[in-house]
Amino acid sequence: MDAALGAFAMSLLLLVCTAAVRVAGSARSARDRRLTDLWTPFFLGIAPEPPAPRPHRRDRRAVLALWNRVRSAMRGEATRPLVARARQAHLHDVALSLLKSRRADDRLNAVAAVGTMGLPSALGPLERFARRSTSSITLRSEAARSMLRLHAVRSLPTVLELLRTQPDWHPALIASVLEEAEPDAAALGVVNEAGGAEWRGDIEMASRFLRVLPAVASDACLPGVRNLLDNTDSADVQAACLSVIAHFADRRDARNVRRYLHSPVWFVRVQAATALGMVGTLDDEPALTALLADSEWWVRQRAAEALARLAGMAGLAPDDLAIVFEHHPEVGRFAGAPYSPMAEVHP
Amino acid sequence: MRHAVHVAQWVTLAYFLSVHGAYFVLDLIAFLAVGRSVHNRDTLVAYRRSYGLEPPVTVLVPAYNEAAVIVPTVRALLQLDYPQFEVVVVNDGSSDDTMRVLDEAFGLEPCPRLYQARLDAAPIRGVYIARSTAALRVVDKDNGGKADSLNAGLNVAQYPLFCAVDADSILQRDSLLKVITPFVEDPTTVAAGGTVRVLNGSEVSEGFLRRPRLPRNRLARIQVVEYMRAFLFGRVGWSPLRGVLIISGAFGVFRRAEVVEMGGYRVDTVGEDAELVMRLHRHCRARRRPYRISFVPDPICWTEAPEDVRSLGRQRIRWQRGLAESLLGNRALLHQPGVAGWVAYPFLLIFECLGPLVELAGYLFVVAATLAGLLSVQALLAFLLLAVALGTVLSLSALLLEERWFRNYTEPRALVRLLGAALAENLGYRQLNLVWRVVGLFRFVSGRHTGWGHVRRVSAAAG
Numbered sequence: 001m002d003a004a005l006g007a008f009a010m011s012l013l014l015l016v017c018t019a020a021v022r023v024a025g026s027a028r029s030a031r032d033r034r035l036t037d038l039w040t041p042f043f044l045g046i047a048p049e050p051p052a053p054r055p056h057r058r059d060r061r062a063v064l065a066l067w068n069r070v071r072s073a074m075r076g077e078a079t080r081p082l083v084a085r086a087r088q089a090h091l092h093d094v095a096l097s098l099l100k101s102r103r104a105d106d107r108l109n110a111v112a113a114v115g116t117m118g119l120p121s122a123l124g125p126l127e128r129f130a131r132r133s134t135s136s137i138t139l140r141s142e143a144a145r146s147m148l149r150l151h152a153v154r155s156l157p158t159v160l161e162l163l164r165t166q167p168d169w170h171p172a173l174i175a176s177v178l179e180e181a182e183p184d185a186a187a188l189g190v191v192n193e194a195g196g197a198e199w200r201g202d203i204e205m206a207s208r209f210l211r212v213l214p215a216v217a218s219d220a221c222l223p224g225v226r227n228l229l230d231n232t233d234s235a236d237v238q239a240a241c242l243s244v245i246a247h248f249a250d251r252r253d254a255r256n257v258r259r260y261l262h263s264p265v266w267f268v269r270v271q272a273a274t275a276l277g278m279v280g281t282l283d284d285e286p287a288l289t290a291l292l293a294d295s296e297w298w299v300r301q302r303a304a305e306a307l308a309r310l311a312g313m314a315g316l317a318p319d320d321l322a323i324v325f326e327h328h329p330e331v332g333r334f335a336g337a338p339y340s341p342m343a344e345v346h347p
Numbered sequence: 348m349r350h351a352v353h354v355a356q357w358v359t360l361a362y363f364l365s366v367h368g369a370y371f372v373l374d375l376i377a378f379l380a381v382g383r384s385v386h387n388r389d390t391l392v393a394y395r396r397s398y399g400l401e402p403p404v405t406v407l408v409p410a411y412n413e414a415a416v417i418v419p420t421v422r423a424l425l426q427l428d429y430p431q432f433e434v435v436v437v438n439d440g441s442s443d444d445t446m447r448v449l450d451e452a453f454g455l456e457p458c459p460r461l462y463q464a465r466l467d468a469a470p471i472r473g474v475y476i477a478r479s480t481a482a483l484r485v486v487d488k489d490n491g492g493k494a495d496s497l498n499a500g501l502n503v504a505q506y507p508l509f510c511a512v513d514a515d516s517i518l519q520r521d522s523l524l525k526v527i528t529p530f531v532e533d534p535t536t537v538a539a540g541g542t543v544r545v546l547n548g549s550e551v552s553e554g555f556l557r558r559p560r561l562p563r564n565r566l567a568r569i570q571v572v573e574y575m576r577a578f579l580f581g582r583v584g585w586s587p588l589r590g591v592l593i594i595s596g597a598f599g600v601f602r603r604a605e606v607v608e609m610g611g612y613r614v615d616t617v618g619e620d621a622e623l624v625m626r627l628h629r630h631c632r633a634r635r636r637p638y639r640i641s642f643v644p645d646p647i648c649w650t651e652a653p654e655d656v657r658s659l660g661r662q663r664i665r666w667q668r669g670l671a672e673s674l675l676g677n678r679a680l681l682h683q684p685g686v687a688g689w690v691a692y693p694f695l696l697i698f699e700c701l702g703p704l705v706e707l708a709g710y711l712f713v714v715a716a717t718l719a720g721l722l723s724v725q726a727l728l729a730f731l732l733l734a735v736a737l738g739t740v741l742s743l744s745a746l747l748l749e750e751r752w753f754r755n756y757t758e759p760r761a762l763v764r765l766l767g768a769a770l771a772e773n774l775g776y777r778q779l780n781l782v783w784r785v786v787g788l789f790r791f792v793s794g795r796h797t798g799w800g801h802v803r804r805v806s807a808a809a810g
Contacts, residue, residue, distance in 0.1 A: 003729075003733055004729055004732035004733040004736050005732075005736075007733060007736030007737050007739070007740055008732075008736045008739075010736075010740050011736060011739045011740050011743055014740065014743035014744055014746075014747055015743060015766060017747055018743065018746055018747045018750050018762065018766070019762070021747060021750045021751045022750055022754075022762055025750065025751070025754055065390070069393070072393065072394075103386055104383070104386065104387050104390075105386045105387050105389075105390035105391075108387075108390050108391070108394065109390060112394070136387070136391070136532050137531065137532050137533075137534075138391050138394050138395060138531070138532065142394060168534040168535075170400065170402075170534070172400055173400050176400060
């Protein structure tokens with residue numbers, strides 16, 4: 001009976017706690033709304049002065065998060081006035097102190113803020129965050145971004161070294177980190193890393209770095225990619241190089257690409273056909289037509305797409321295009337389809 | 348005789364205390380895990396969104412006789428806040444106008460090439476792509492059940508992750524963004540589930556939840572508290588321990604390659620959702636692959652709960668049968684070291700699957716022993732009070748967790764009504780549930796089949 005009464009007493013306590021939590025939650029929501037109303041006009045430049053010389057200790061976390069929300073809608077030079085307003089409201093002190101917070105969301109907000117605010121003293125802590133394997137991927141990648149925002153030239157080698165040790169980072173994530181660096185420098189750095197990995201025999205890492213290059217969006221990588229393509233025996237690296245060449249579509253690569261149309265590895269032929277569609281000419285029609293009889297459906301599809309593309313790029317009149325399609329029905333089928341068929345096994 | 352009664356009395360008491368003790372431990376873990384997860388949730392989602400790093404997802408919607416809701420459901424799904432996704436509706440040989448209404452609303456174009464027979468499924472009648480959006484595909488097939496429909500959907504899916512959603516479930520616009528977090532933060536994640544909540548009484552428009560409200564129906568209101576407890580403790584509590592064995596069929600995200608490699612959903616069970624998760628554990632462990640199966644505490648899927656005793660009973664009988672089938676089919680998990688096989692599996696087996704038998708026997712024994720004069724009335728009262736009080740503590744702690752981190756029901760009266768439901772849950776409802784679960788176990792043993800198991804629709808979502 002005592003145990004039952006004890007449990008009921010516990011229920012009563014929980015009831016009181018729940019009611020108290022509701023009251024506290026309502027108060028917190030009201031305070032957050034008030035802070036947003038007070039600080040947003042200042043961050044957007046509508047109000048010239050901050051609502052307070054510096055945020056109250058209790059509010060600093062919410063104010064910095066609000067500043068970050070406003071910042072996330074801006075890029076590059078557009079952030080300058082916002083950074084000046086952060087200094088005016090002493091948010092740089094807030095950001096530096098929140099780097100040591102026990103709460104992960106505070107640390108993430110602080111990591112993002114210090115990079116944009118340009119606080120060089122944060123470079124050390126950022127590097128530690130980026131390297132800490134126990135942190136979340138979002139925090140580590142944001143720390144790497146902030147390092148590049150703070151000092152792109154100095155941080156790029158460190159970030160590239162970091163990327164080398166993160167096999168679980170998706171290429172899109174790596175690309176989004178490198179967006180913060182100067183594109184030519186990032187492209188050269190990535191292609192060097194890819195070359196180094198290939199030399200060490202780490203084919204997966206080399207391919208991963210190469211796949212990032214299209215997103216870095218600088219053709220400064222092309223000489224390095226050509227060099228790698230010429231000197232590698234790995235089919236994975238060849239395919240990755242050809243996909244980079246297809247992306248940048250430099251016609252000088254056509255001769256090099258043609259060499260891989262007859263690779264014994266089907267996915268190299270896939271990439272070669274795609275690349276030739278981007279860098280080739282109508283003279284490549286016979287070679288691509290031959291690939292329409294390839295044993296791999298993906299090669300056939302890419303060859304058909306390449307033919308359609310070359311025909312289109314050559315400015316063929318609709319009648320001439322019709323002749324191409326008549327001779328090669330696959331070309332018409334694939335070129336005309338609004339979606340990519342992923343299978344040949346029909347129900 | 349007295350000695351036997353004495354022993355039985357202590358066994359019953361020990362069972363009650365151990366089951367509640369185990370739930371209290373999960374309760375504590377959930378309190379810590381939810382706090383940490385919710386602190387990060389919005390910040391992580393916001394940062395990821397600004398870089399568009401979410402992996403593409405295929406949303407699979409198996410549909411059987413869903414003509415009344417399928418169009419608003421698909422329209423809502425197509426408006427999900429997510430960078431890249433496709434919706435695959437699988438019509439499982441509906442006898443109503445499901446296909447016709449889909450065709451009228453979206454304009455379906457035959458496209459058999461989209462179907463790649465990776466998994467066995469009932470014969471396909473047609474594969475279509477919507478003229479209005481390439482993000483919608485429809486598979487029309489012979490009736491084969493929900494699991495079979497999901498397998499057919501997987502044969503059309505093109506993205507690395509897929510999300511299985513019930514056709515009558517309501518999602519929030521950011522549901523996918525939230526549930527995908529474990530996949531982004533830990534690339535070894537193979538499955539993630541989210542908390543399912545009761546939709547009844549809520550404001551729904553154009554297929555989206557506008558405002559959560561408590562149902563007027565008492566039975567549904569009790570289920571609100573029951574769902575909170577089940578998901579926040581029963582699932583979230585297991586997540587940090589790597590012991591999640593159940594992800595609700597109403598909403599779960601899986602890595603497609605793993606599921607296809609395992610042969611897809613099993614079609615000979617009514618609990619295909621739990622069965623799949625348990626098999627995923629076995630599959631990954633057998634191959635010594637690092638993996639994680641996570642649970643996101645945020646309420647991201649809202650589903651219709653039965654408002655009449657008959658429908659509720661049918662649902663619970665089906666769930667219990669499904670659980671028993673899943674556990675039996677994956678008993679090999681017990682031989683694989685780890686929390687999933689050595690802690691979570693025995694927990695489910697002893698407390699969730701066989702528990703109803705023990706609990707019902709306990710109730711019957713105590714009452715019978717009292718009537719026979721072998722047990723004092725005071726002892727009977729103490730036992731019943733303890734059972735009710737411990738259950739109430741668990742329900743109230745779920746309510747506290749909800750109030751602290753989610754606060755879905757903001758009306759002042761809602762809290763009072765929820766507290767009432769938390770008390771009512773332990774006075775009659777839980778005992779009734781016990782009977783259904785025992786029936787479910789008997790159905791499992793006798794092998795009686797149950798079908799798709801539709802819930803009679805009562806909310807605005809149906810319109």
